[in-house]
Amino acid sequence: MIRNLGILVGLFFTGVLLYSFLMGAYTYLTEEHVETAEHMFHEHPKSLSQSSDGVFGKFDTAQLQRGYGVYKEVCSACHSLEHVAFRDLQAIGYNEAEVKAIAASFQVPAIDPETGEASTRDGLAADKFPAVYPNDVAARAANNNAVPPDLSLMTKARHNGPAYVYSLLTGYQNPPKKLAEEFPDSMPGTGLHYNPYFANLNLAMAPPITAEGQVSYADGTKASVDQMSKDVSAFLTWTAEPKMEKRKQTGLAVLAFLLIFTILAYLSYRNIWADKKH
Amino acid sequence: MSFPWASQYNPTNPAMKWIDERLPLPRLVYNAIGAGYPVPRNLNYFWNFGVLAGFALVVQIISGIILAMHYAPEATVAFNSTEHIMRDVNWGWMLRYMHANGASFFFIVIYIHIFRGLYFSSYKAPREMIWLLGMVIYLLAMATAFMGYVLPWGQMSFWGAKVITGLFSAIPLIGPTLQEWLLGGFAPDNAALNRFFSLHYLLPFVIAGVVILHVWALHIPGSSNPTGVEVKQESDTVPFHPYYTAKDGFGLGVYLVIFAAVMFFAPNFLGHADNYIAANPLSTPAHIVPEWYFWPFYAILRAFTFDFLFIPAKLLGVLAMFASILLLFFLPWLDRSPVRSGRYRPLFRPFFWVFVVVVLILGYCGGAPAEEPYVMISQLASAYYFAHFLIILPIISSIERPDPLPASITEAVLGKDGEEAPAAIDTIATTGGAATQPAE
Amino acid sequence: MTEAVSTDPQTVDADTQNEEGVRRRDFINVAAVSFAGVGGAAVLYPLITQMAPSADVLALASIEVDVSALEPGQAIKTIFRKQPLFIRNLTPKEIEEANAVDVASLREPQTLAERTAPGHENILITMGVCTHLGCVPLGAAQGEVKGEFDGYFCPCHGSHYDTAGRIRKGPAPTNLEVPAVEFLSDTVIKVG
Numbered sequence: 001m002i003r004n005l006g007i008l009v010g011l012f013f014t015g016v017l018l019y020s021f022l023m024g025a026y027t028y029l030t031e032e033h034v035e036t037a038e039h040m041f042h043e044h045p046k047s048l049s050q051s052s053d054g055v056f057g058k059f060d061t062a063q064l065q066r067g068y069g070v071y072k073e074v075c076s077a078c079h080s081l082e083h084v085a086f087r088d089l090q091a092i093g094y095n096e097a098e099v100k101a102i103a104a105s106f107q108v109p110a111i112d113p114e115t116g117e118a119s120t121r122d123g124l125a126a127d128k129f130p131a132v133y134p135n136d137v138a139a140r141a142a143n144n145n146a147v148p149p150d151l152s153l154m155t156k157a158r159h160n161g162p163a164y165v166y167s168l169l170t171g172y173q174n175p176p177k178k179l180a181e182e183f184p185d186s187m188p189g190t191g192l193h194y195n196p197y198f199a200n201l202n203l204a205m206a207p208p209i210t211a212e213g214q215v216s217y218a219d220g221t222k223a224s225v226d227q228m229s230k231d232v233s234a235f236l237t238w239t240a241e242p243k244m245e246k247r248k249q250t251g252l253a254v255l256a257f258l259l260i261f262t263i264l265a266y267l268s269y270r271n272i273w274a275d276k277k278h
Numbered sequence: 279m280s281f282p283w284a285s286q287y288n289p290t291n292p293a294m295k296w297i298d299e300r301l302p303l304p305r306l307v308y309n310a311i312g313a314g315y316p317v318p319r320n321l322n323y324f325w326n327f328g329v330l331a332g333f334a335l336v337v338q339i340i341s342g343i344i345l346a347m348h349y350a351p352e353a354t355v356a357f358n359s360t361e362h363i364m365r366d367v368n369w370g371w372m373l374r375y376m377h378a379n380g381a382s383f384f385f386i387v388i389y390i391h392i393f394r395g396l397y398f399s400s401y402k403a404p405r406e407m408i409w410l411l412g413m414v415i416y417l418l419a420m421a422t423a424f425m426g427y428v429l430p431w432g433q434m435s436f437w438g439a440k441v442i443t444g445l446f447s448a449i450p451l452i453g454p455t456l457q458e459w460l461l462g463g464f465a466p467d468n469a470a471l472n473r474f475f476s477l478h479y480l481l482p483f484v485i486a487g488v489v490i491l492h493v494w495a496l497h498i499p500g501s502s503n504p505t506g507v508e509v510k511q512e513s514d515t516v517p518f519h520p521y522y523t524a525k526d527g528f529g530l531g532v533y534l535v536i537f538a539a540v541m542f543f544a545p546n547f548l549g550h551a552d553n554y555i556a557a558n559p560l561s562t563p564a565h566i567v568p569e570w571y572f573w574p575f576y577a578i579l580r581a582f583t584f585d586f587l588f589i590p591a592k593l594l595g596v597l598a599m600f601a602s603i604l605l606l607f608f609l610p611w612l613d614r615s616p617v618r619s620g621r622y623r624p625l626f627r628p629f630f631w632v633f634v635v636v637v638l639i640l641g642y643c644g645g646a647p648a649e650e651p652y653v654m655i656s657q658l659a660s661a662y663y664f665a666h667f668l669i670i671l672p673i674i675s676s677i678e679r680p681d682p683l684p685a686s687i688t689e690a691v692l693g694k695d696g697e698e699a700p701a702a703i704d705t706i707a708t709t710g711g712a713a714t715q716p717a718e
Numbered sequence: 719m720t721e722a723v724s725t726d727p728q729t730v731d732a733d734t735q736n737e738e739g740v741r742r743r744d745f746i747n748v749a750a751v752s753f754a755g756v757g758g759a760a761v762l763y764p765l766i767t768q769m770a771p772s773a774d775v776l777a778l779a780s781i782e783v784d785v786s787a788l789e790p791g792q793a794i795k796t797i798f799r800k801q802p803l804f805i806r807n808l809t810p811k812e813i814e815e816a817n818a819v820d821v822a823s824l825r826e827p828q829t830l831a832e833r834t835a836p837g838h839e840n841i842l843i844t845m846g847v848c849t850h851l852g853c854v855p856l857g858a859a860q861g862e863v864k865g866e867f868d869g870y871f872c873p874c875h876g877s878h879y880d881t882a883g884r885i886r887k888g889p890a891p892t893n894l895e896v897p898a899v900e901f902l903s904d905t906v907i908k909v910g
Contacts, residue, residue: 002611003672009605010668013598014661020584020591021657028650055543083361087777126777149555153361156546157554199564240554243364243371250372251542257760258538261753262531265524268750272524276516277691278319344768366773369764520747527750 037186067235146204316515318503326529432553506618573644780910802846
């Protein structure tokens with residue numbers, strides 16, 4: 001009974017699927033294949049190697065500090081870093097007094113103790129980086145109808161994130177001739193900028209890092225556009241996962257322990273089974 | 279139950295004796311996973327995965343209870359509380375990665391466990407109930423995993439909740455009302471998040487309860503084995519402890535090494551980048567897919583692209599997706615071959631391996647974007663999936679001529695004479711006997 | 719494995735070899751189980767410490783307070799480690815009252831000088847938590863009952879504290895707790 005019903009159900013689904021396949025295949029073969037601009041012009045991120053890559057990877061604190069400088073002087077005008085607290089910056093080599101000074105250079109929302117009205121005060125080490133805009137509507141209004149995303153998790157929120165950030169920052173260019181010829185609708189409109197590393201090809205953010213020396217580096221590193229892009233990408237790799245070094249260190253210790261345990265467990269297993277054929 | 283030769287619990291320690299007389303818990307453990315449970319001596323490494331699944335469930339429950347101490351199920355702060363766990367809670371990053379990857383590993387283990395059951399026909403009489411309870415566990419695990427994925431309230435969480443509850447909207451007449459009831463609103467929000475959290479916390483304990491029934495049912499007929507021949511005599515079995523506790527200990531070590539490697543060095547490999555973006559009801563990610571363990575079923579769902587007769591494609595897809603899982607419940611009655619193990623079923627084997635490949639293809643297509651050629655491939659693969667279980671298995675089980683079976687497990691292991699080689703009995707000379715052991 | 723036990727059978731007496739083999743096998747089993755035990759115990763460490771205060775909570779373990787606007791006779795209530803903190807600018811009369819008490823007669827003998835920072839005896843900083851069972855004593859805000867000793871009064875079970883925040887009457891066992899205090903300048907105080 002069950003088998004007879006089963007065969008009927010099976011024939012039904014198999015039949016519908018084969019019908020769908022034939023219909024789909026017919027459509028696929030007869031309809032003209034429409035190529036999209038994104039398909040043709042979107043590019044995968046350039047390859048980027050970071051000191052934090054790999055099993056033994058560690059952050060380069062000097063680079064992270066340079067990257068923080070780029071964030072502070074360039075990105076922070078529009079992009080928040082809401083999951084990062086000023087106190088976290090101690091992990092990239094700033095001491096307590098420096099962190100305090102950095103925090104004080106930001107204004108965070110507060111309540112006026114006299115009037116009870118919304119106001120601001122100097123940031124404290126325990127505060128998080130404040131939002132740049134009071135809400136999305138304000139952010140949209142100030143940025144040509146595009147909300148600048150928070151950057152705390154950016155390198156984890158994009159596939160191959162660090163390389164994506166680096167490629168996007170260095171990937172601005174004039175739209176190729178072919179785009180204008182074949183996809184005039186996909187040409188950057190007013191207030192948009194062509195960048196093949198961006199999924200939609202055109203983004204509202206103007207090229208943020210444009211000139212050598214735009215950010216002054218205290219450690220004497222040459223502030224080329226490429227270098228600044230790499231540094232801020234490294235900084236955002238850290239903001240996305242500040243516990244990465246600890247994770248890898250813990251992982252190595254755990255793996256070493258488990259390997260020894262597994263070998264012992266194997267020997268014990270062989271021992272116990274030694275007198276049993278199986 | 280037990281075989282007549284199972285050793286009886288006989289506590290020598292007065293304290294254990296005292297407990298055993300009042301609450302026979304030590305006896306229960308002894309008979310369940312101790313020396314009192316005789317197990318076929320010829321189990322291969324595929325039989326490790328039951329214990330591993332139990333272990334993975336315990337890891338999920340412990341890490342989950344801890345995460346719940348720090349997580350806040352409220353739509354405006356859920357995403358932030360998850361990041362709070364990752365950044366500020368002591369060892370929070372490790373516990374969250376353990377839980378997130380633990381879910382994937384739970385499914386890896388479960389899928390291998392099911393694969394074992396399918397190849398060696400562990401679902402056949404007298405073990406149908408074990409199989410049915412196992413399928414209940416699998417369904418509950420899928421529901422739990424789905425609701426857990428919603429909790430971080432990232433983009434994938436939000437859109438996953440919307441799409442999966444949207445499946446129910448395909449049901450004629452009551453569908454849209456049902457979806458609103460499930461979500462407690464018109465779209466996922468606080469109400470949905472809170473109930474998913476509540477159920478996500480509850481269901482693992484329900485799973486644990488069904489696992490107890492699953493193991494209980496297992497102890498009635500005892501474990502199956504790679505030959506599919508039932509246990510007939512004492513020489514067919516070994517006591518669970520120490521033989522299989524040792525083997526499971528080794529299996530657990532290997533499992534943990536792989537788990538730790540992923541959890542500590544590629545913790546986001548099995549996840550999706552978009553879930554690190556906070557939920558945004560106004561913008562759908564370009565490419566939404568569920569977690570990898572749902573991909574084969576997602577491919578089946580998407581394979582239905584054309585209305586058929588009066589049935590809309592959306593409803594067909596949902597029906598087929600649920601049917602593809604539910605039909606597994608009927609497997610013991612679809613496959614009527616008297617022979618269990620695939621080893622002795624020459625006609626079954628090629629179809630089975632095609633099925634395995636088809637499921638892998640479906641998994642790949644389910645994770646790929648919904649465009650050609652993936653849709654056409656999914657359609658052919660889904661057709662085989664249904665045909666395999668509902669048409670091919672019933673037919674081959676009546677026309678197949680199985681290979682000759684060994685008379686007993688002992689014969690399969692030791693050869694026809696059925697005698698343990700003297701070298702194998704002698705405790706020290708065992709190492710010398712290694713070369714004479716037949717290959718498994 | 720094969721290598722491990724293959725001692726030359728011709729030179730070793732069979733019985734000794736047997737015993738040795740058994741001992742070595744036991745050792746490996748014991749080692750494997752012990753290793754599992756150590757691993758299980760090590761896992762407990764993160765499982766237990768996750769409940770300790772997290773980094774964001776610890777970041778608020780010390781605060782800075784500006785007392786430039788605090789006139790003698792006034793007190794402010796602020797929040798320190800999620801609990802009330804009383805900061806009081808004592809008047810000369812209150813200081814006199816506090817110093818007039820025979821320290822030896824107190825339940826917890828402490829002078830006012832011991833409870834304030836050197837050079838800032840007029841600034842009394844105490845937790846606003848009654849040492850009896852944790853209620854918030856009255857007396858910091860204007861118009862509140864200050865108790866029989868002109869300091870703080872806890873209405874829950876009737877503990878009276880004097881102008882130096884010392885327990886004088888009622889069930890509380892000790893004086894109001896004085897947190898670690900550091901004057902960063904004459905008006906800015908770091909607490910904790």
